[in-house]
Amino acid sequence: MPLLGLAMLLAACAPAPYGPVPTEAQLRWQQMEYNMFVHFGPNTFSGLEWGEGTEPEDLFCPTELDCRQWAATAKAAGMKGIIITAKHHDGFCLWPNPESTHTVAQSIWRDGKGDVLAELADACREYGLGFGVYISPWDRNDPAYGTPEYNGKYIRTLQDVHGGRYGAIFEQWFDGACGEGPGGKRQEYDWPAFRQAVRELSPDAIMFSDIGPGCRWIGNERGIAGETNWSRLDTDGFSPGRGAPPTDTLNRGNVNGAEWIPGEADVSIRPGWFWRESENTRIKSVEELADIWLSSVGRNALLLLNVPPDTRGRIHEADSLRLMEFRDWRDRVFGTNLADGARIRRRSHSWELTLPEERLIDLVQLQEDISLGQRISSFRVDVWADDGWQLVADGTTIGYKRILPIDPVCTRRLRVTVTGALAPPHLSGVALYKNSPN
Ligand code: FUL
Numbered sequence: 001m002p003l004l005g006l007a008m009l010l011a012a013c014a015p016a017p018y019g020p021v022p023t024e025a026q027l028r029w030q031q032m033e034y035n036m037f038v039h040f041g042p043n044t045f046s047g048l049e050w051g052e053g054t055e056p057e058d059l060f061c062p063t064e065l066d067c068r069q070w071a072a073t074a075k076a077a078g079m080k081g082i083i084i085t086a087k088h089h090d091g092f093c094l095w096p097n098p099e100s101t102h103t104v105a106q107s108i109w110r111d112g113k114g115d116v117l118a119e120l121a122d123a124c125r126e127y128g129l130g131f132g133v134y135i136s137p138w139d140r141n142d143p144a145y146g147t148p149e150y151n152g153k154y155i156r157t158l159q160d161v162h163g164g165r166y167g168a169i170f171e172q173w174f175d176g177a178c179g180e181g182p183g184g185k186r187q188e189y190d191w192p193a194f195r196q197a198v199r200e201l202s203p204d205a206i207m208f209s210d211i212g213p214g215c216r217w218i219g220n221e222r223g224i225a226g227e228t229n230w231s232r233l234d235t236d237g238f239s240p241g242r243g244a245p246p247t248d249t250l251n252r253g254n255v256n257g258a259e260w261i262p263g264e265a266d267v268s269i270r271p272g273w274f275w276r277e278s279e280n281t282r283i284k285s286v287e288e289l290a291d292i293w294l295s296s297v298g299r300n301a302l303l304l305l306n307v308p309p310d311t312r313g314r315i316h317e318a319d320s321l322r323l324m325e326f327r328d329w330r331d332r333v334f335g336t337n338l339a340d341g342a343r344i345r346r347r348s349h350s351w352e353l354t355l356p357e358e359r360l361i362d363l364v365q366l367q368e369d370i371s372l373g374q375r376i377s378s379f380r381v382d383v384w385a386d387d388g389w390q391l392v393a394d395g396t397t398i399g400y401k402r403i404l405p406i407d408p409v410c411t412r413r414l415r416v417t418v419t420g421a422l423a424p425p426h427l428s429g430v431a432l433y434k435n436s437p438n
Contacts, residue, residue, distance in 0.1 A: 051090025053140030062313030081130030091141030146185025223267030232257030
């Protein structure tokens with residue numbers, strides 16, 4: 001049976017949904033797989049990672065801002081969306097936020113008439129990319145920070161961005177950081193009200209935070225999801241930031257978690273989140289990015305790769321070159337599915353593939369139909385060698401996508417066996433690839 005038949009057979013007899021399942025928006029989000037994170041603001045010009053909030057507005061002055069170049073780069077890199085730091089912890093707003101006096105409107109840039117969000121939202125529309133925003137609740141500039149008044153200002157800030165003038169927003173990034181404001185005080189964040197404000201205006205926006213509700217932080221800033229990674233999480237009694245679940249829980253999810261909250265793995269292509277001249281030569285290699293890919297997208301997470309624009313307001317040549325080299329790697333490896341033309345036989349909980357001829361493989365990709373929930377808790381992969389099955393990989397979760405590196409093996413027959421599942425397993429895809437160049 002050809003591969004088309006394989007997908008059909010794998011999907012035959014769809015079982016009933018089990019446990020929490022993704023919303024349509026979460027399903028679409030998961031399928032994006034790979035998005036661009038953009039850290040841009042006064043820190044781009046000061047070299048700081050966390051601005052003090054006292055920087056003069058005129059510090060922000062990109063000489064050749066070109067959001068179309070960011071979008072063109074993201075598109076060519078194979079990304080599906082861009083999330084920008086509309087407001088980082090220093091409080092500076094990249095749009096003329098009426099709630100703040102620390103914005104592009106008070107800066108010398110374009111005589112105070114500029115709006116980075118408008119320019120980026122337009123560019124994303126033009127290139128068919130999703131447009132998302134990071135709006136930091138922690139604000140080191142706002143004098144009201146640390147008082148009840150601030151929560152209202154923050155909510156109106158969210159409403160200003162989500163109110164429609166930038167079109168649809170696919171993701172709202174809530175950073176959990178909660179440091180001191182200008183008065184030395186910390187804020188008690190009103191998370192339910194923050195979420196409510198976004199939900200009312202952007203019902204389809206995926207809300208990121210340590211505990212969702214749309215997607216969760218993966219527990220580190222290295223882009224590495226757990227080998228076991230459930231898209232389910234228990235959030236009762238937890239809050240974003242200091243009240244978050246332990247990072248290893250965020251990394252792996254909860255096997256019987258009450259809510260569907262898949263993981264998002266954020267990492268920077270450079271050592272820092274913001275651009276610095278001195279880091280132009282410290283961009284992650286294709287090998288490092290490939291490892292990150294296999295450990296994020298390949299472990300049931302979405303990869304959010306930060307590519308910070310420089311003081312011109314352009315993505316630096318060195319970063320875009322690396323993004324294209326990384327895309328070449330993915331095209332080379334994932335462009336040819338070596339399971340093409342395979343015959344498949346299903347026996348109880350195993351799927352046996354017979355390839356048209358012996359093929360050299362070193363990556364096995366498995367997928368579950370997550371629209372029915374995440375069900376598989378353990379599996380093994382064997383290949384036929386000489387006169388018996390030989391184990392080449394085993395693991396726990398699969399989820400939307402699992403890519404398993406294996407020692408290179410030349411084989412015609414491969415078997416995937418589900419050895420543990422919370423409910424009848426439902427594999428939706430098996431693909432085979434070769435990464436090593438020989
Ligand atoms: C962190 C922030 O403190 C960093 O500056 C950066 O924005 C990162 C993505 O999230 O919590």
